Amino acid sequence: MFEIQALAPDITVMLMGVAFGYLSGLIPGIGLVILLLVSYPMLITWDLFHLLLFYMSAASAAQFSGSVIATTMGIPGESSSLPAVKEGNAMFYSGRGHLAISSAAMGSALGAFLACAGVLLVLPFAVEIILEYYSYQMQLALITLASGIIIFIYGRSWIENIAIFLFGMFLASIGWNDIPYGLMYESWFPYHLLHDSVREGLPFFPVVVALFVIPVLWQSWNINQKMSDSSKQYQDVDSILTHIKEFVKNISSAIRGTVIGIVGGLIPHVGVPLATNVSYSVEKSIAKKKGTYNPDGDLPSLTSAETSNNAAVFMQLMPLVLLGIPITTSEAILISIIERTSYGITLSQTVQSGMFEILVLFFIAVNIICFALSWPLVKLVTWIGQIPFKYIFSATMIILIYLVWWQGNREMDGIYYIGTFLALAPIGWMLRKTEPIILVIGFVLQAKFFESFTVFWQITTA
Amino acid sequence: MLKTLSKGIAVVALAASSLSFAGDKGNVDVIIQAKEGGNTWRISNIFSDSLKEVGYDTNVIPAGSCFNAQKHLKKNFNKKPTVFIYSELTHVNFEKRGCAYDLESGYAGPLYNRVNVMCTRKGEVADIRKFLASKDTFTVAASNTWPERIFTTLSDASGKKMQFVPYKSSGSATRGLLAGDTDFLYTGLVAKVAKNDKLDCFGVTSANPVAGIAPLNDTFPGYEMGTLSATWFAYTVNMTDEQKAQMANVAVNLSKDSPTWGQWIQDSIMIPGSDIPTYSVDDVVKNTANYR
Numbered sequence: 001m002f003e004i005q006a007l008a009p010d011i012t013v014m015l016m017g018v019a020f021g022y023l024s025g026l027i028p029g030i031g032l033v034i035l036l037l038v039s040y041p042m043l044i045t046w047d048l049f050h051l052l053l054f055y056m057s058a059a060s061a062a063q064f065s066g067s068v069i070a071t072t073m074g075i076p077g078e079s080s081s082l083p084a085v086k087e088g089n090a091m092f093y094s095g096r097g098h099l100a101i102s103s104a105a106m107g108s109a110l111g112a113f114l115a116c117a118g119v120l121l122v123l124p125f126a127v128e129i130i131l132e133y134y135s136y137q138m139q140l141a142l143i144t145l146a147s148g149i150i151i152f153i154y155g156r157s158w159i160e161n162i163a164i165f166l167f168g169m170f171l172a173s174i175g176w177n178d179i180p181y182g183l184m185y186e187s188w189f190p191y192h193l194l195h196d197s198v199r200e201g202l203p204f205f206p207v208v209v210a211l212f213v214i215p216v217l218w219q220s221w222n223i224n225q226k227m228s229d230s231s232k233q234y235q236d237v238d239s240i241l242t243h244i245k246e247f248v249k250n251i252s253s254a255i256r257g258t259v260i261g262i263v264g265g266l267i268p269h270v271g272v273p274l275a276t277n278v279s280y281s282v283e284k285s286i287a288k289k290k291g292t293y294n295p296d297g298d299l300p301s302l303t304s305a306e307t308s309n310n311a312a313v314f315m316q317l318m319p320l321v322l323l324g325i326p327i328t329t330s331e332a333i334l335i336s337i338i339e340r341t342s343y344g345i346t347l348s349q350t351v352q353s354g355m356f357e358i359l360v361l362f363f364i365a366v367n368i369i370c371f372a373l374s375w376p377l378v379k380l381v382t383w384i385g386q387i388p389f390k391y392i393f394s395a396t397m398i399i400l401i402y403l404v405w406w407q408g409n410r411e412m413d414g415i416y417y418i419g420t421f422l423a424l425a426p427i428g429w430m431l432r433k434t435e436p437i438i439l440v441i442g443f444v445l446q447a448k449f450f451e452s453f454t455v456f457w458q459i460t461t462a
Numbered sequence: 463m464l465k466t467l468s469k470g471i472a473v474v475a476l477a478a479s480s481l482s483f484a485g486d487k488g489n490v491d492v493i494i495q496a497k498e499g500g501n502t503w504r505i506s507n508i509f510s511d512s513l514k515e516v517g518y519d520t521n522v523i524p525a526g527s528c529f530n531a532q533k534h535l536k537k538n539f540n541k542k543p544t545v546f547i548y549s550e551l552t553h554v555n556f557e558k559r560g561c562a563y564d565l566e567s568g569y570a571g572p573l574y575n576r577v578n579v580m581c582t583r584k585g586e587v588a589d590i591r592k593f594l595a596s597k598d599t600f601t602v603a604a605s606n607t608w609p610e611r612i613f614t615t616l617s618d619a620s621g622k623k624m625q626f627v628p629y630k631s632s633g634s635a636t637r638g639l640l641a642g643d644t645d646f647l648y649t650g651l652v653a654k655v656a657k658n659d660k661l662d663c664f665g666v667t668s669a670n671p672v673a674g675i676a677p678l679n680d681t682f683p684g685y686e687m688g689t690l691s692a693t694w695f696a697y698t699v700n701m702t703d704e705q706k707a708q709m710a711n712v713a714v715n716l717s718k719d720s721p722t723w724g725q726w727i728q729d730s731i732m733i734p735g736s737d738i739p740t741y742s743v744d745d746v747v748k749n750t751a752n753y754r
Contacts, residue, residue, distance in 0.1 A: 131637075131640060131641070132640075132641065133641060133642075134641050135638070135641040135642050135643050136643045138641075199559075199560060200527075339497075346633065346637075348633075411533060412533040412534075412536060412537050413533070447630075451629065451630050451634075454628060455629065455638065458625055458626065458627045458628070459601050459625070459643065459644065461625075462599045462600075
């Protein structure tokens with residue numbers, strides 16, 4: 001009884017993460033990043049464990065709900081839901097939607113469990129290797145890789161992306177910089193001409209709302225909101241045993257998906273969608289070679305993709321938990337919250353303190369909960385599908401602008417926060433046809449990049 | 463029945479008196495002007511716990527930076543008595559940021575004095591003199607809060623180039639040394655450095671050996687910053703002269719009166735405030751010059 005009481009705050013945070021994650025998976029355009037921003041006032045009061053627990057729960061739940069809305073309505077709630085849109089929705093229309101949802105849920109849970117087991121198995125060796133070899137060269141290489149991948153994969157042109165990335169770094173370099181060598185030291189920006197608070201640097205929250213949320217919501221505004229066919233009703237006439245038998249038939253597809261998810265999840269920024277789509281393509285080509293591919297919705301391909309995405313979700317947390325390096329935009333938001341009051345994430349805080357093992361246990365619990373909720377969720381999806389997305393986007397923007405003001409006042413700097421937002425909002429609008437996540441990554445990685453570069457510079461010029 | 467009732471009343475009265483004793487010196491805010499995970503964070507929390515042990519009620523304010531701390535003090539409309547740990551090194555770094563405090567008005571009393579230490583990776587350097595003779599340039603990992611003069615004067619004393627490699631914190635600098643980034647580590651002598659079995663520390667900035675580590679001047683004769691140390695002291699805001707005097711007394715005697723603080727000072731191999739009771743604000747002002 002005592003233990004349950006002691007765990008109550010952790011369980012509450014986990015359930016909140018699941019609820020927020022479900023919502024972010026259900027509404028196209030409102031991804032994990034925007035939901036993290038909406039929850040900002042709550043998150044800044046939490047400690048590292050609860051932040052990681054919330055994030056992990058939300059990221060995993062988003063994969064479950066993304067699959068459900070993709071299957072029942074043909075809408076990709078998450079970027080990794082495209083296989084579910086193609087195969088799951090086709091199955092839904094051929095009267096097998098219930099099997100698509102159950103196999104996706106079982107696959108997601110299995111992928112998560114196998115990824116956890118794999119990580120726990122290699123963790124002691126990984127920790128030793130990191131302590132021994134995580135030098136400045138490796139740090140600089142990883143940060144360059146994480147930035148390089150996003151610059152060269154996303155958007156229309158890598159030249160444009162480099163410019164956006166550098167602009168993000170430029171904005172982050174305004175104000176006091178803690179690295180005493182390199183290009184900037186003390187506040188090089190003539191802050192006193194604008195506002196005294198500029199010497200502290202630009203506040204993260206209004207910068208991200210102006211330069212990330214505005215372009216993203218603009219891009220999502222014109223999303224095709226026409227449902228595939230909302231009159232189609234979900235029906236499940238099979239017993240739970242039939243669902244399990246169907247899944248077991250495709251267990252080899254699920255295991256292949258897990259392996260691809262574990263490897264793919266480590267690739268910065270594109271890990272989850274990449275792993276999902278690669279697993280899907282591999283499974284589809286195997287089925288086509290065997291002549292077993294079902295054009296009315298192929299369950300093995302769907303199972304592989306859905307297993308892969310949750311394995312990848314867990315794996316993409318590893319660089320953050322072990323090295324403190326964010327490899328997705330939502331992780332970048334998370335680290336910026338953590339770094340408000342701490343030096344970031346280190347091995348001693350996460351792994352050596354035993355926190356990571358507890359997080360793994362919660363991750364398993366999250367997957368069991370999400371698995372159990374997948375069926376009741378279908379009704380919620382039908383209900384949410386009736387709300388015009390434009391209303392949701394407008395409400396989100398209004399809430400975020402209010403939060404800029406609220407957060408500013410909390411920091412005794414309401415005018416500065418609103419001023420920063422208003423000054424950058426037109427630039428955000430100008431960036432509407434670009435990939436604004438590149439700017440956020442540049443903004444968040446600037447300090448780490450400068451530290452690694454300064455160490456590199458000092459050592460190589462010694 | 464009456465006997466049971468009177469026993470009950472006695473227990474309640476005892477509990478109430480012990481509760482009131484816990485906070486009989488009043489309620490103070492303890493501001494932490496550094497980020498979580500660093501030494502200042504840890505020490506400030508120990509300081510807060512120790513103040514509770516000597517009769518204060520404390521409320522920890524995790525400001526994270528001097529900028530946020532000053533905003534909090536401005537917001538603190540009811541002028542609540544506030545205390546935080548501050549040092550010569552911190553003061554100079556806050557000066558650079560433009561958020562330093564006036565030493566004269568807030569200095570209460572010394573908490574402890576801390577020396578610095580130089581280390582290599584365990585088992586990698588058998589003879590420090592032979593190692594120094596083996597090449598012309600050496601790299602030294604250190605937190606970016608240290609002034610560069612520490613390393614330029616070390617270069618002068620050793621006749622070798624001692625390149626300062628700044629990290630964002632002493633923890634990062636230690637990890638950098640252990641991963642093979644640099645030849646040496648320069649850091650404050652705290653418990654986690656003294657107890658780190660992956661480090662070999664060969665010199666302290668003190669005239670005498672500390673915790674079995676020889677003075678740095680034995681390795682680098684004539685090193686002008688070979689006895690550099692920093693004193694951490696209690697800095698008060700919104701306190702009356704009487705409250706400030708009381709806090710000064712608490713600071714000096716904390717290692718004797720608080721089991722937590724006393725144990726921590728002992729584990730950290732620091733000189734307690736009770737050993738330097740006359741350390742004054744003039745001494746603080748004088749020592750800050752070493753960090754500029």
